[in-house]
Structure formats: C-alpha cells, structure tokens
Amino acid sequence: MSRLNPGGAVQATAYELTDVTYRYRDVTALDRLNLTVSVGRRIALLGANGSGKSTLLRILDGLCFPDEGTVRFCGNSLTEESIQNDGFGMDFRRRVGLVFQNPDVQLFSPTVFDEVAFGPLQLRWAADHVRRKIAETLEMMEITHLKDRSPHHLSMGEKKRVALASVLILDPEILLLDEPTAALDPRSASHMINFLVRLRGGGKTVVTTTHDLDIIEDVADDCFVFHEGRIAASGPPAQILGDTPLLKTTGLLHSHLHVHKSGEVHAHSHLHRHEH
Amino acid sequence: MPANSGKRSFLERSTSSFVDAMEHAFYAESTARADGLLQRIDPRVKLLGILALIVPAAAARNFAVIACLFAVAVALAALSSVPFGVLLKRVWVPVLLFTGIIVLPAPFVAPGQVVYHLPALGWSVTAQGLASAGYLVLRAETAATFCVLLVLTTRWNHVLKALRVLHVPAVLVTILGMTHRYLFLVLQSAHDMFESRRSRIIGELTPGERRRVAASSAGVLMSKTFDLSNEVYLAMQSRGYRTDISTLDQFQVRGFDWAMLGAFAAVSITALWLGR
Numbered sequence: 018m019s020r021l022n023p024g025g026a027v028q029a030t031a032y033e034l035t036d037v038t039y040r041y042r043d044v045t046a047l048d049r050l051n052l053t054v055s056v057g058r059r060i061a062l063l064g065a066n067g068s069g070k071s072t073l074l075r076i077l078d079g080l081c082f083p084d085e086g087t088v089r090f091c092g093n094s095l096t097e098e099s100i101q102n103d104g105f106g107m108d109f110r111r112r113v114g115l116v117f118q119n120p121d122v123q124l125f126s127p128t129v130f131d132e133v134a135f136g137p138l139q140l141r142w143a144a145d146h147v148r149r150k151i152a153e154t155l156e157m158m159e160i161t162h163l164k165d166r167s168p169h170h171l172s173m174g175e176k177k178r179v180a181l182a183s184v185l186i187l188d189p190e191i192l193l194l195d196e197p198t199a200a201l202d203p204r205s206a207s208h209m210i211n212f213l214v215r216l217r218g219g220g221k222t223v224v225t226t227t228h229d230l231d232i233i234e235d236v237a238d239d240c241f242v243f244h245e246g247r248i249a250a251s252g253p254p255a256q257i258l259g260d261t262p263l264l265k266t267t268g269l270l271h272s273h274l275h276v277h278k279s280g281e282v283h284a285h286s287h288l289h290r291h292e293h
Numbered sequence: 294m295p296a297n298s299g300k301r302s303f304l305e306r307s308t309s310s311f312v313d314a315m316e317h318a319f320y321a322e323s324t325a326r327a328d329g330l331l332q333r334i335d336p337r338v339k340l341l342g343i344l345a346l347i348v349p350a351a352a353a354r355n356f357a358v359i360a361c362l363f364a365v366a367v368a369l370a371a372l373s374s375v376p377f378g379v380l381l382k383r384v385w386v387p388v389l390l391f392t393g394i395i396v397l398p399a400p401f402v403a404p405g406q407v408v409y410h411l412p413a414l415g416w417s418v419t420a421q422g423l424a425s426a427g428y429l430v431l432r433a434e435t436a437a438t439f440c441v442l443l444v445l446t447t448r449w450n451h452v453l454k455a456l457r458v459l460h461v462p463a464v465l466v467t468i469l470g471m472t473h474r475y476l477f478l479v480l481q482s483a484h485d486m487f488e489s490r491r492s493r494i495i496g497e498l499t500p501g502e503r504r505r506v507a508a509s510s511a512g513v514l515m516s517k518t519f520d521l522s523n524e525v526y527l528a529m530q531s532r533g534y535r536t537d538i539s540t541l542d543q544f545q546v547r548g549f550d551w552a553m554l555g556a557f558a559a560v561s562i563t564a565l566w567l568g569r
Contacts, residue, residue: 080527110533117531121478122524127322127449139533167322183532 029056030091031191031222032077037086039072039246046072048246049086056190059216059223061233063257064243065268070226071118073243074193077224078115111140114189118196118226120176124168129160129179132168136187154186158212174205181212191222198229210235228269230258242267324445329373331446335550336455342557343443349561350435353568356424359431362564366438373446384437392433396426451544458544478525479518486510 032054039047046069054060054077062070075081076088079100088095090109100106114136117123126132133154137147155161158178163171168179177197184192197213198206213236216223225236233240234254242250242257244267250257257263264270325332331339350362370380405421444452456466490506498506 075527078531080531106535107533110531115531117524117528119524122521123528125525125529131450135529135534136532138539139535141539187532 030054030089031056033089034076035087035089037076037083037088039069039076039081039083041072045246047076047083050247052241052248054222054224056222057220059236059238060225061237061240061254062224062226062243063228063230063233063240063267063269064226065228068243068267069246070243071195074115074195074224074226077191078113078193079109080115107140110136111187112189113191113193114184114187115193116177116181116184116195116197118199120173120180121169123180123183124176127167128164129155129166129168129171130164132179133164133183133186136183140187150186154182158182158185172205174201174208177201177205177209181209189221191224192216194223194225196226196228198227198232230264230269234258242269244268322448324375324379325448325451327374327446329375329446331369331373331442333549334553335544335546336447336451337458337544338546338550338554338557339443339447340452340455340459342554343439345557345561346564347436347439349564349568350432350439353564354428355568356428356431358564358568359428359435362560363431363435363438365560366435366442369442370438373442375442375445379445380438380441384441385434388433388437389430392430396429399423399426399429454539454544478521479514482517482521483510483514486514 030053032052034050034052037047037050037052038045048069050069050073052073062073064070072081076083079090079095082088082095082097090113093099093105095109100109124132126135130151133151134147137150142150151164152161155164158181160175160178160182163175163179168176171179181197194213197209201209210232213223213225213232216236223236227233227236237254240252240254240257241248242263249267250260250263261270334342346362346365350359353359353362367377370377400418400422401416403419403422403425405419407417408420408423409418410416411418447455453466453469456469487510490510
C-alpha cells in the first residue's frame with residue numbers, strides 16, 4: 018500500500034493517516050485509507066457523492082474518529098481522548114477550521130455578528146480582541162452590512178460567506194472546506210473561487226472537497242481522487258484533469274444530452290471551462 | 294402540473310404556524326436590544342427578579358394581590374418598550390383560551406353557593422367555582438406575562454449564560470440552547486416537506502391516506518431531526534464549543550441592578566405576605 022504525497026518535496030506534515038477505515042453501520046465510507054497532507058499545500062479531494070470525502074474532512078477536523086487505523090496531526094495522535102484534553106483540544110480548534118457544506122447547520126446564532134464571534138469566544142479570546150477581529154473579518158468577507166441580520170434570513174451565497182467568516186476569524190493554519198461552491202449562484206461561486214485563489218501562497222494548508230472540476234486548477238496544488246472510500250489516483254490538477262478514463266470511472270465526468278447550434282442533439286462527455 | 298390548492302392538513306397548518314412563531318423569535322432578539330427598563334438590568338438579576346415575581350403569582354390566595362402583580366407586569370412591559378399588542382397576541386389571548394378550556398367545567402362542578410342557573414340546561418353556577426376559575430386564569434396570565442417579558446427583553450444567549458451562573462446544570466442549559474438552535478431548521482424542513490408533498494398530490498386524499506402520509510412524514514422528519522441535531526452539534530464542536538456558553542458581554546452588577554433586585558424582592562415579599 019503506497020503512501021501518497023503528490024507534492025513530492027520534503028515538507029512538515031500536517032496530517033498523516035494510516036490504514037484509516039470508517040463505517041456508517043454496514044456502509045464503509047473510508048476503506049484502509051493512507052494519506053499524508055503536507056503543511057502549506059492546497060489539496061483537492063475529488064469524488065462523486067458518497068465517495069467518502071466529507072467523512073474524511075470530519076476525521077481531519079476531529080469530529081469523528083476512525084473505526085480502524087490512526088490519524089496523526091502535526092506529529093500528535095488525534096483521538097477522541099486527545100481532543101477532550103483541554104490544552105490539545107483548544108490548540109487544535111484554533112489551528113484547524115472546517116466550513117461545512119450546508120451553511121445552515123453552521124449558523125445557529127441570532128445575528129451574523131454573534132455567529133462570527135462564537136468561535137473566538139469559545140476559545141476564550143479577550144473581548145476587545147474579538148471585537149476588533151470581527152470588524153476585520155466582516156470587512157474582508159464584504160459582509161459588514163449584514164452584521165445585525167439573522168443568518169437564517171440570508172441568501173445561500175451570503176450564508177456561505179458568513180460560515181467562512183465564522184471560521185476565518187480564528188485564522189486557522191489548516192482550512193477544511195466541504196464543497197465550497199455547492200448550491201451557489203454564479204456570482205457567489207465566483208466570489209468564493211476568488212477567495213480560494215487568494216489563499217495561494219498564504220502559507221495555509223487548505224483541503225477542499227469538490228466534484229466541480231472547473232475550479233480545481235485554481236484552488237489546488239495536489240488532487241486526490243476518491244472512489245468507494247479509497248484513493249483511486251493522485252497527482253497535480255493538470256494530470257488528473259487529463260485522465261478522462263479515470264474521471265469517468267470515478268463518476269466525475271459524464272455524458273449528457275445537449276443541443277448544438279446546428280440543432281443536433283447528442284450525448285458525449287464535457288469538461289466545462291471558464292474564460293480567462 | 295398545478296399544485297393542489299386544496300385544504301391543508303392540521304400538521305401542515307401547524308408546521309406553518311410554528312415557522313411563523315420561530316420568525317417571531319427573531320423579533321424577540323430585536324426587542325431585547327431596545328432601550329427599556331428591563332433591558333438595562335443585568336440578566337442574572339432580571340432572571341432572579343422575574344422568578345421572585347412568579348412565585349407569589351402562583352402562591353397568592355388573594356385575587357387583588359394577583360391582580361396587582363399582573364398590573365406590575367403590565368407596567369414593566371410599558372417601561373421596557375414591549376408593545377401591548379404583542380403581549381395580547383402572544384400571551385393574553387392564547388393563555389385565556391388555553392386555561393379557559395381547562396377551567397370551563399369549574400363553575401358548574403365546584404360545590405358552593407349558587408349564583409346563577411343556566412336557563413336551557415338548568416346547570417348551576419357556583420361562586421366558588423367562578424372564583425377558582427378566575428384565580429387560575431389570572432395566575433396563568435400573570436406568570437406567562439412575566440416569563441414572556443424575560444424572553445422578550447433578554448437575548449437568548451444571555452438567558453442561557455445567566456442560568457449557568459445561577460448553577461442550573463450545564464446539561465440542561467445545553468439542551469435548551471441546542472433546542473433553540475435547531476428547532477427553526479427542523480420546522481422549516483417539515484414545512485418544506487409538506488409543501489413538496491402537496492405539490493405532487495392531485496385532489497383530496499382519503500382519511501386513511503392522510504394518516505399514512507402523516508405517519509410516514511413524521512418518521513422521515515424524525516430521522517432528519519436526528520441527522521440535523523448531530524450536524525449542528527458537530528459544527529459547534531468544530532469551533533471550540535464544549536459545554537459552557539461564552540458571550541461577548543460580561544455581566545456586571547451595578548448599583549442600578551442592586552436597586553432593581555431590591556425592588557423585585559420587596560414586591561415579591563409584600564405579595565407573598567398579603568396573599569397568604
């Protein structure tokens with residue numbers, strides 16, 4: 018079983034997963050997975066729905082723990098017991114942030130301001146520091162005008178931005194993003210992609226799950242393709258995007274009917290790209 | 294296919310009403326920020342003070358004393374910018390209807406001095422029956438008004454934090470907090486589910502079919518609720534939540550709060566004394 022690290026260069030390790038297996042009752046979500054994530058790399062986890070990407074993100078965020086195998090975070094064992102430890106648990110939560118796919122589950126406070134303040138307050142930051150960081154984060158995400166609004170009354174694009182702000186305020190070294198562009202209109206998706214592109218060279222380790230092939234060259238240095246709980250392939254985005262048989266096998270590329278200008282209707286695979 | 298515009302079931306109407314009610318819960322957050330007497334009091338003092346007023350309202354055996362406590366509640370509402378229309382709609386009418394149904398038999402079945410005979414039915418109305426019905430309705434109205442004033446003039450996070458400061462078990466406070474956080478999402482989900490089902494139903498369902506639809510919907514909703522509660526809890530954990538509530542505002546008892554606590558205590562003790 019090979020240990021995969023397509024970055025190649027020797028770098029400090031953020032995560033090291035060894036033979037990780039996770040099951041939901043009878044369904045195996047992750048099957049003896051081995052993965053190393055180096056510090057500062059931007060990783061894309063690609064795969065069709067149900068391929069185990071989101072489960073992996075939860076394991077990386079210490080929200081669930083493997084039935085078999087081990088997870089190490091910056092050299093320390095990441096287990097249910099270690100995360101309960103006040104010192105390690107608080108440090109881990111400060112250093113790792115997860116943005117959920119469904120922003121509704123992440124937005125539970127009465128106002129956007131309270132929502133963004135939630136994380137720092139749980140980590141016992143000083144009140145003045147929290148207020149200053151909230152102002153900066155809201156401005157950075159261009160949502161200052163929403164600060165007194167209830168998160169439940171926002172559009173999906175605004176909710177995603179608030180969810181991202183609620184994590185970014187902690188300035189985590191490792192950012193875990195679950196389908197960041199899912200269910201967004203083109204303008205909101207573009208805003209999100211611009212943000213992800215700006216993370217390039219920022220020193221953060223970013224792990225993004227997606228099945229949107231259009232964005233991976235912009236948001237990732239390395240790709241891991243998931244299929245039935247295992248890593249089917251890994252490599253730089255250009256290499257993965259060029260492997261049509263792989264993309265078809267793993268459900269990332271499909272044929273669908275479409276109409277050409279001539280009026281002809283037929284089906285073949287398409288990889289949609291945006292204009293530069 | 295046009296959506297069925299037939300009559301909505303009891304369950305659909307109920308979830309729709311609940312969604313409206315939860316929308317009103319956000320209104321409560323805005324009244325809590327208004328500049329009024331109760332809003333200026335430290336939440337812990339307010340919680341203790343309101344409890345101190347509810348006790349004599351429940352225990353007093355003198356109608357005039359309970360009426361005076363009700364007048365105190367009305368005065369507090371006026372001084373705290375809580376509109377009477379809101380109290381009328383959310384407290385006074387619903388409580389009157391609810392307790393009214395409960396106490397309806399009392400004037401006819403309670404033994405005592407007969408003051409009136411119903412002409413058609415020949416039933417006797419007793420003075421003792423009328424008095425006990427009046428006591429119950431007034432007690433319920435007074436206690437409910439105090440409770441609603443507390444909720445309408447205090448941000449929910451502060452209520453929870455005040456409960457913890459007053460040594461209410463963390464488990465109970467956590468359950469309250471979680472309930473508030475995802476109740477809205479569950480109700481919205483139920484509402485959407487019924488809307489979606491209604492859009493696919495043509496004509497009237499038989500009572501048996503309605504029962505089957507209601508039973509299956511309840512099952513699906515329960516499953517969704519479980520998943521959702523789990524997701525919300527994970528999202529909270531991901532940002533450092535453990536068991537205690539942290540808010541940006543630090544509670545501080547000032548001279549004004551001590552004065553108000555004294556006033557609450559004086560009214561409570563006087564009412565208990567006079568109403569014994």
